[in-house]
Amino acid sequence: MTKRYAVRWFLAGGALARTGDELAGPALLLAGFAVTGSPATGALLLAALTVPAVLGGPLVGVLLDRAPRPGRLLAAALLLYALGLGLAAFGAGRAPVAVTLACAAAAGLFAPALAGGWSAQLPHVAAPGGLPAATARDAATFHLASLAGPALAASLAAWTLPSAPATLAVTLLLLAVPVAWRLPGPAGRARTSAPLARTGAPAARSGVAALRAGLRLTARNPALRGATVTSVLSCAAQGMLAACAVPLGERVLGGAARGVALLAVVAGAALLANAVLARYPLRATSGALLRWTAFLQGAALLLAATCHPVLVLVAALLAGAGEGPQLTALFAVRHREAPARLRAQLFTTGASLKTTGYAAGAALAGQLSGVALPAALLAAAGLHLLAGAVPGERERVSRPGAGAGRVPDAPGRGRGW
Numbered sequence: 031m032t033k034r035y036a037v038r039w040f041l042a043g044g045a046l047a048r049t050g051d052e053l054a055g056p057a058l059l060l061a062g063f064a065v066t067g068s069p070a071t072g073a074l075l076l077a078a079l080t081v082p083a084v085l086g087g088p089l090v091g092v093l094l095d096r097a098p099r100p101g102r103l104l105a106a107a108l109l110l111y112a113l114g115l116g117l118a119a120f121g122a123g124r125a126p127v128a129v130t131l132a133c134a135a136a137a138g139l140f141a142p143a144l145a146g147g148w149s150a151q152l153p154h155v156a157a158p159g160g161l162p163a164a165t166a167r168d169a170a171t172f173h174l175a176s177l178a179g180p181a182l183a184a185s186l187a188a189w190t191l192p193s194a195p196a197t198l199a200v201t202l203l204l205l206a207v208p209v210a211w212r213l214p215g216p217a218g219r220a221r222t223s224a225p226l227a228r229t230g231a232p233a234a235r236s237g238v239a240a241l242r243a244g245l246r247l248t249a250r251n252p253a254l255r256g257a258t259v260t261s262v263l264s265c266a267a268q269g270m271l272a273a274c275a276v277p278l279g280e281r282v283l284g285g286a287a288r289g290v291a292l293l294a295v296v297a298g299a300a301l302l303a304n305a306v307l308a309r310y311p312l313r314a315t316s317g318a319l320l321r322w323t324a325f326l327q328g329a330a331l332l333l334a335a336t337c338h339p340v341l342v343l344v345a346a347l348l349a350g351a352g353e354g355p356q357l358t359a360l361f362a363v364r365h366r367e368a369p370a371r372l373r374a375q376l377f378t379t380g381a382s383l384k385t386t387g388y389a390a391g392a393a394l395a396g397q398l399s400g401v402a403l404p405a406a407l408l409a410a411a412g413l414h415l416l417a418g419a420v421p422g423e424r425e426r427v428s429r430p431g432a433g434a435g436r437v438p439d440a441p442g443r444g445r446g447w
Contacts, residue, residue, distance in 0.1 A: 036155040036214070037164050043209030045171040047108060047144045050202030052179025054079060054115050057195035058134065060183065061119040064192030074127070075118055078134035079141070080389055086139035087146065087382025088245075091375030094147050100374065101151065101213025107143035108210055110136070112203040119196030141385075145172070146377030149361060153373070154214050162362060166308035169358040170301055173350075177297035180290070216370055247372060248379070256420050257320055257363040258380055262387040263417035264324050264356060269391030270410035271296070271331065271349065277399045282337050292346050299350025300357075307355050316362035319355055321418045326352035328414030335407035 058075040090107060094100045114137025121130045149168055156164040186194040248254050272293060279289020312319060330348035333341045360380075368376045391410070398406035 037152075037160070037167075039209055040152065040155045040213065041164075041167055041171055043206045044144075044148050044168060045174055046202045046209070047148065047206035048171055048175035049178050049182075050112075050199045050206070051141060051144045052175040053183050053195055053199035053202065054137075056180055056183035056187075057115075057119055057199050058122075060187050060192050061122045061196055074131060075122065075134045078131045079115075079118070079138040080385060082135045082138035083141045083382045083385045085382075087142035087378040087380075087385075088375060090140065090143050090147055091150075091378035094143070094150065094374035094378070095371055097215070099213075099215045100147075100154075101210050101215065104143055104147055104151070104210040104213065105207045107140040107147070108203050108207045111140040111144070112200045113137075114140075115203070116196065116200045119199075120193065142378040142381045146379070146381035147374055148210070150364075150368075150374035150377035151213050153365060153370075154216055161365065162311070163308050165361045165365060166304050166358045169354065169361055170304035170308070172357060173297050173301040173304060173354055177294055177301060181294065184290075245379070247368075248376060251367055252421075253317060253363055254367050254376065256317065257360055258383065260320055260324055260417045260420045261356070261360050261380065262383050263413050263420070264327060264353075265384040266387035266391030266394075267327065267331065267410040267413035267417070268349075268353065269388035269393075270395035270406060270413070271334075272388075273392040273395035274334075274399045274403060274406050274410070277403050278334070278337070278342060281403065282339055282342055292342070295343070295346040296350040296353065299347045300354030301350075303351045303354035304358055307358060312355075316359040316366070319359040320363065321420070323352040323356035323359065324414050324418035327356070328411045328418065331407050331411035331414060335404045335411065337404060 055076050058079060062075050094103055097103045114133045114135075118130050118134035118137060121133060152164055152168055153161060182198060183195040186198060248258055275289040275293050277289065278292060279285055283289060283292070314322070327349050330345040330352065333348070334345035336342075364373070364376055364380065391413070395406045395410065398409065
């Protein structure tokens, strides 16, 4: 298949899988509440789905980096995620709680494959000149999923059965399986991986060594280290904003549902910003864009802390305008700095750390927003401003002919699909 055709299928499969992933959380919340009548059950299922990503990310990444055909491993991860999610959702209230929690936790181990693991395969399907623009479009699929997933869950639960969101989530994950199966692997890996596949202990030791190498590279590479810290801090702040959305809706916008709609505004603005970035690339380096978009999101939350309806809406638009390009810039840094043998591990580990940061931020804001909503928003703004102040490597804009084999630095720069 041509590169142009391959990238389109790559983006379509990523959008399907990520929309299914975004549906998974609300689906478990709704399924748990519908069957038991208690929101605590759904919250436990959601926590069980989210927490294991911390362990699953690095492990899945190492396996993807060592697989001769990583797409087939991605397909297996999608199948197992869909199986665990389906068993957890449909077992809620019917099977013992420990069993449903175990199913959700098993599914959560594979969630990083849908995020970082899928994105790490992009260089295998995109032409070098089109990689930055394809990266912007890949990042846009996250925001498309975050916009569509909760909306689909709410609509299906309101108009059909409470189990419908889980059914759709599993269906979308399964639809992405054949796309993942056909993803090409890097040239030459099949030959170099064959001897390892025939040995047990040496392969295990090699996997541990690869895991250590990835963590060591993240810690020692200034660009990767700065990008990782910045993205985790910003993701924690985004989790705080998400936790503040319902209180903002109730106290400022006239209803809790409007607070949920505020998150849709953020996701829509992020999607639009990435579309513009893919079409009209900036001259800024990816490292600079990563930091300046953190500052933009911090300024947006300072506006939101005023709790004025108009300023809150403006803040949502600005937050999305920063969030979308920030993710694109993060992917650009990883694609540029990560060696091919460690790329998937760096992507999935980064996704796990961001998930952890998001959950921690949401938990913190959940405690603060009930008693001091402006304080919670100011704390989130402070995290974004701190993220923007994290030092990173001083980068230069790529020149034609320089850095052979490196990814062009400016996010969005390229010839399109």
